[in-house]
Amino acid sequence: MTTSVNLIGTGRVGRTLLRLLAGQEGILLGQIASRRVEDAQRTVAEIGAGMACDISEMEAADIWILTVPDTSIAEVARDIARRGTAPAVAVHCSGYHGADVMATLRAKGWSLASAHPMLSFADPEVSAARFPGTWVGVEGDAAAVQVVAGLFEGLGARTFPIQSDAKALYHAAAVVTNNFTTVLQGIALEAWEAAGVPDDVARSLNASLLKSTLENIEALGPAGALTGPAARGDADVVNAQGQRVAEWHPEAGELYRLLSRLAVRLKTSGTTRSDRPEDSPP
Numbered sequence: 001m002t003t004s005v006n007l008i009g010t011g012r013v014g015r016t017l018l019r020l021l022a023g024q025e026g027i028l029l030g031q032i033a034s035r036r037v038e039d040a041q042r043t044v045a046e047i048g049a050g051m052a053c054d055i056s057e058m059e060a061a062d063i064w065i066l067t068v069p070d071t072s073i074a075e076v077a078r079d080i081a082r083r084g085t086a087p088a089v090a091v092h093c094s095g096y097h098g099a100d101v102m103a104t105l106r107a108k109g110w111s112l113a114s115a116h117p118m119l120s121f122a123d124p125e126v127s128a129a130r131f132p133g134t135w136v137g138v139e140g141d142a143a144a145v146q147v148v149a150g151l152f153e154g155l156g157a158r159t160f161p162i163q164s165d166a167k168a169l170y171h172a173a174a175v176v177t178n179n180f181t182t183v184l185q186g187i188a189l190e191a192w193e194a195a196g197v198p199d200d201v202a203r204s205l206n207a208s209l210l211k212s213t214l215e216n217i218e219a220l221g222p223a224g225a226l227t228g229p230a231a232r233g234d235a236d237v238v239n240a241q242g243q244r245v246a247e248w249h250p251e252a253g254e255l256y257r258l259l260s261r262l263a264v265r266l267k268t269s270g271t272t273r274s275d276r277p278e279d280s281p282p
Contacts, residue, residue, distance in 0.1 A: 002028050003151070006058055007050070008076055009067035010034040010043040013093050013117075015124035017065060020131055020155045022049040027154075030061045035068075055079060063151060066092040066102070077102035084108075091115050091140070091148045095171035098164045099140030106141070113140030113148040114167075117157065118174060132156030139164045185210070187252050194248060223270045230263035 005027055007014055014034075021027050029050035034040040040052035055076070068076050073092050080090070087109035090102055099112040106112050118135040121127045136152045138145050139162040149159040162170050185206055192202035216225035229237040238260045246253025262272045 002026055003063060004028045004030045004061040005063045005065060005151075006030045006032070006061040007065045007067065008033045008055060008058075009065075009069075010039045011067060011069075012121040012124050012127070014065075014067035015043055015046070016121055016127040016131065017067065017093075017155075018043065018047045018050065019124060019128040022047050024154055027151075031058045033058055056083070058083075058085070060086040060088065062088055063147065064088055064090045066090065068092075070094045070096055073097060073101050074104070078104045081105050081108050081110075087111075089113065089144045089147045091144065093117065095137075095174055096168055098167045099144070100164070111141045111144035111147075113138060113144035114162075115148050115152055115159075116162070116171070116174075117152075120178060133158060135160060137162040137170060139167065187249070187255075191245070191248070191252070223266050226263060226267050228263065230260040231267040233264065 003026060005021055007018060007021075007029075010018075010032065018029065018032065021029055029047075031053045032040050032044055032050040033053055033055045034043070037052060037054050044050050044052040056079075058080075064080070066073055066076055073094060077090065081104040087105075089111050090105050091113045092099070092102065093115055094101070095116040097114065099114045100106075102110075102112050116137045117131070118137070119127060119131065132155075134157050136149075136157040136159045138149050138152070138159050140148070145161070152159055188206060189202050192205065193199065197205070213225065219225070229241070238257075242253055242257045242260065245256045265274055266272050
């Protein structure tokens with residue numbers, strides 16, 4: 001049985017999925033659209049499959065994948081709904097929005113889902129090669145979730161259910177794990193530079209510390225893996241060091257103090273959360 005797939009949005013996520021879909025048995029890539037037809041045409045030439053067109057020209061398919069920016073999902077769904085296209089399964093790949101952001105399509109008989117791959121999509125070719133084994137969070141209408149989970153599992157993903165009403169918190173966890181970790185490494189490299197550490201040494205230090213930190217977290221969990229002055233309860237060092245960081249980089253100093261406070265709480269209670277208003281930085 002062949003499943004036809006249309007895709008709207010030729011950014012890095014869209015181009016990654018198209019690479020995977022193009023090589024998947026039982027998948028027929030139909031029409032590919034983007035904000036500009038020229039972008040869709042370049043993508044089709046790059047992938048070697050599908051047919052580029054304007055969104056207004058798209059015809060029926062079994063599954064429609066929307067990989068447009070978060071702010072455009074509802075608008076694109078409304079455009080499809082206005083055209084009276086035959087109902088199908090529609091799925092978007094936003095980590096923040098639930099399937100309900102495409103509700104105008106549900107009113108027309110469509111079945112809706114969202115599928116969020118836990119993968120960095122910096123480069124489509126690299127992302128496609130790394131995709132097998134990627135975790136993909138799925139939520140939405142039961143029928144659509146079943147279809148979409150099967151589609152992504154066919155591409156090598158591992159799917160898991162997300163609570164629709166907790167999608168924002170779910171995505172925040174991904175942002176903290178990925179994006180904020182990257183920001184922290186940027187701060188660390190800048191601090192080492194300011195401290196006179198050679199660039200090549202600083203980068204090696206970053207890589208080595210990140211590797212060992214990840215290994216410790218996997219083996220011991222966050223509370224067990226936590227080390228450093230805040231975890232040891234060395235308040236004098238934390239306060240003095242926080243002051244020095246703030247003199248160098250005020251925002252980083254504020255972050256240092258807050259994270260030190262959470263580190264103490266995590267080490268002593270096993271959680272970063274607290275309802276005690278009297279908690280204060282060490």
